[in-house]
Amino acid sequence: MSVLIFVENWDGKFKKLSFELISYGAKLAEMLHTEVVALTIGAVENAELKKLGNYGAARIINAVNDKINVFDSQAYTSIIAGFARQEASTIVALSNNNMGKAIAPRLSVQLKAGLGAGVSKLPLGLNPFIVYKKVYSGNAFSHLVIKTEIKILTLAQNSFELIETPNNAVISTITAEWNPESIRTRVSEVQKQSGKILLTDADVVISGGRGMKSSDNWGPIVELAELLGAATACSRPVSDEGWRPHDEHTGQTGKIIAPNLYFAIGISGATQHLAGVSSSKFIVAINTDKDAPIFSAAQYGIVGDASKVLPKLVEAVKEIKGK
Amino acid sequence: MKILVCISNVPDTTTKVKFIDDFKKLDTTGIQWVINPWDELSLTRALELKDDASNGIQSVTVAHVGLVGSEPTIRKALAIGADDAIRVNADPADAYFVAVQLANVLKLDSYDLIFCGIESSDFNGSSVGAMLAEFLEYPSVSSVSGVRIENGVLIINREIDGGKEILTVPIPVVAIVQKGIAREPRIAAMRGIMMARTKPLKVVEPIIVDSFTEIVSYEMPKPRAACKFVDPENPRQLIELLQNEAKII
Structure with missing residues (x-):
């Protein structure tokens, strides 16, 4: 049993929302008397990985493969689902951002796990498992019961405070199963602005x-x-x-x-x-x-x-x- | 190429929602039901693609999971220009349930390009599109802000943090659509409204499956404290409040 957190990295770096997610996962793990395992895909340096430990990750897995140079929702889903099975995770949590939204519903189907999308609080109850999320585009909130044994959660951005709980996290780097042949979408061009503060990141x-x-x-x-x-x-x-x-x-x-x-x-x-x-x-x-x-x-x-x-x-x- | 646009039936986005039965149920009194805004943009883009004969789009079909009460919304999609429609005759229990039903629609009849809105404006789950793709083992592209066809190849723009990626994708594929896909939603013309009455609307019975999640109650947002007004001649006071009272800058 564990809480598995998929943490996105941006060219090997984490952002505030990554630490919000780990802080959330750590509190959730405390409620469930288990530990947080953080998983990130694509090479990240040890000093950066250690930061996840500062917010309560007990173990940090960096899944790497030098052929991973593009995001593909099917490939990422199969890597994360593989770890969730291996770790017997009862909760898998992701950020409710572009990548999280692309992966979490696929994980829900693969792991036969109910999805609480965009939760903004810790669960209101564990049995039944009730999450709190906005509905009607913020005009109301709902108490959503997730009925399955495994639960997938995506955390709304800026909804959870950073909580430092330094943990001497064990870091392991492993090779991700990645078959470029199986990836059917092809990125032909990337257009990126640099130097601008991103709207979704800005305080x-x-x-x-x-x-x-x-x-x-x-x-x-x-x-x-x-x-x-x-x-x-x-x-x-x-x-x-x-x-x-x-x-x-x-x-x-x-x-x-x-x-x-x-x-x-x-x-x-x-x-x-x-x-x-x-x-x-x-x-x-x-x-x-x-x-x-x-x-x-x-x-x-x-x-x-x-x-x-x-x-x-x-x-x-x-x-x-x-x- | 055949296009399927999945549509959701939602309260008009200006609705002030209210709840009944001790906050367990939405009060539907007086609610105007509309096509979910992102689905409407998807439908618009699908029809634009079909308008250009060189794209070789044979048909645009809309699919919806809902009871008979949502037929006016489906007819609206037909009036806007969809060729035909499929309604799965079930109350959409949750995203998983809806994705199962839509996957079944795609097993009965094949489509090449499937559009889903990034979320529905009622439950804000951002779930159905990618779930559907996973059921069918189709590739999917999320955060789609543009779709075009060049020499028979589908080209999709995907929004990423601080920019966009341009992808070429095989068919079949699920495109999960956000803003930018079409400029303005297309509006039904009188001729379209007349024609919609006779366009085919097929009703399919649902597959029996349990939902994974269930909303047990609703809550209204906490009212915010009353606004504190600052003298327009002295905006400095605002900055001081933000610094000393809100402690936010």
């Missing part, structure tokens, strides 16, 4: 809406983002108008994010927009309309014209940060 996000009036007015948003080490985002009308790129669209059909701090500037806060940002820990709204729904979701608000408020806000941040 602070500065987002502009239709109230910004034109793409020409984005200067202070970008400046504020730079000052706060934040990512920039926008509402749907803005990306539809082509004022900002589509990959900045946050909302129900765009990116769903959960930063610590979200600035909604000139965004009225339609249900569909809130569906993408309601998991933010703090929301700051700046809007001319004091009755805009965004103020019901926000903890801090300024009723005013963004074009007048933003420059002052930028100056204030410069002053305070300069001290």
